Ligand SMILES: Cc1ncc(C[n+]2csc(CCOP(=O)(O)OP(=O)(O)O)c2C)c(N)n1
């Protein structure tokens with residue numbers, strides 16, 4: 001299987017795992033990036049700075065959208081929550097997009113080492129999406145503009161399809177919620193198609209979101225009130241996700257439900273930034289991190305991405 005040229009359901013699931021692995025490796029590791037030996041304190045970065053909680057959902061959205069739309073040259077993905085940058089970076093690395101602008105990001109062991117070590121590192125990559133990130137038109141460090149940017153990009157480009165992932169906390173910003181009204185103004189035939197996806201993980205940082213606490217009926221009624229057709233997606237049901245993306249729906253508004261921090265040792269309100277506080281000094285936390293990373297089967301990743309180096 002090539003993790004890059006994906007199509008089937010199992011390939012999508014595996015791609016999500018690989019991206020989750022690369023996300024966690026960026027957040028925590030300064031060495032031993034593919035766990036080729038037991039994890040040690042020295043392998044852990046001295047300063048852990050980044051966001052895990054939203055990342056699995058981003059990887060789920062990215063892989064599913066890629067499988068559905070990768071043959072469409074006029075497809076664009078806009079990510080609202082730019083604090084989920086390690087997930088975006090994992091996907092850009094895996095697809096060779098990062099390599100196009102940075103020749104150190106090779107699809108092999110050296111490239112994995114470079115990308116993981118340089119995340120949130122002096123003179124390396126920042127912790128959030130930034131102008132250095134290939135293809136970025138929304139940084140996401142200041143939340144709220146993703147949907148407006150998507151509608152802006154759609155102007156006069158009827159050939160474009162633009163999917164935009166909006167955090168449920170982000171949708172509480174005045175800019176984001178009012179941008180839902182843009183559909184009324186800009187859904188004419190001269191403009192491209194915007195596909196909003198609400199990332200409903202129930203939390204903004206560690207607090208509950210308004211939309212996460214609404215009943216499904218209330219949420220659907222709100223979405224219909226803005227003139228969209230709501231479609232709820234369970235992030236862990238890849239087959240359903242693919243089927244729903246294939247449906248011909250007028251003005252779809254997807255609600256992607258995921259568990260914040262899914263796959264990690266702490267979930268929900270404890271998962272926002274770094275879900276293990278002291279893996280560099282606490283043996284139990286180091287073991288938890290090692291177990292977490294091993295779940296993604298790192299021993300297969302090099303072969304799956306087609307790289308070597310030894
Ligand atoms: C305009 C703005 N206000 C506040 C913040 C601080 N902030 C960073 S992440 C975050 C939570 C956003 O919630 P959500 O979109 O649900 O992302 P998640 O917590 O699920 O990662 C907030 C409030 C910000 N980045 N931008």
Ligand SMILES: [Mg+2]
Nearest residue numbers: 168169203204
């Ligand atoms: Mg959220």
